[in-house]
């Protein structure tokens with residue numbers, strides 16, 4: 145079974161809205177909403193991968209990122225380890241840099257059912273934190 149590490153950015157503005165994107169229908173977990181991010185490449189730290197991915201996918205330069213939690217998920221055909229970072233400082237305006245649908249969602253309105261299963265715990269944690 146393949147095993148990958150994924151770095152994910154929870155981009156949160158001062159109004160406690162979170163920037164989310166919809167995965168393409170044909171992608172793994174297609175149609176679900178996600179926090180922008182992606183796979184850690186060989187030779188990268190998770191934080192470096194986060195910075196690269198948020199530049200590529202959301203068009204921003206990460207200023208500071210705080211590791212909130214980690215998670216593991218066995219998708220049946222693949223095993224993945226997740227690093228969930230809170231990003232509250234960045235340069236630029238988050239956008240769907242790859243043409244993906246995006247929106248700002250109030251933190252309290254995040255619905256775990258809209259996200260892949262591994263996101264449920266971090267969404268619960270976020271909603272309990274305010």
Ligand SMILES: Nc1nc2c([nH]c(=O)n2[C@@H]2O[C@H](COP(=O)(O)OP(=O)(O)OP(=O)(O)O)[C@@H](O)[C@H]2O)c(=O)[nH]1
Pocket residue numbers: 150152171172173177178179180181182183184197224260261262263
């Ligand atoms: N980015 C992101 N991926 C997530 C989340 N939750 C979750 O299960 N995933 C899974 O983690 C993996 C992340 O890979 P990705 O598709 O974003 O990877 P990537 O940006 O490097 O894309 P690529 O493989 O097309 O180069 C996918 O299998 C995706 O289904 C999430 O909140 N954000």
Ligand SMILES: [Mg+2]
Pocket residue numbers: 180181182183197201
């Ligand atoms: Mg990605």
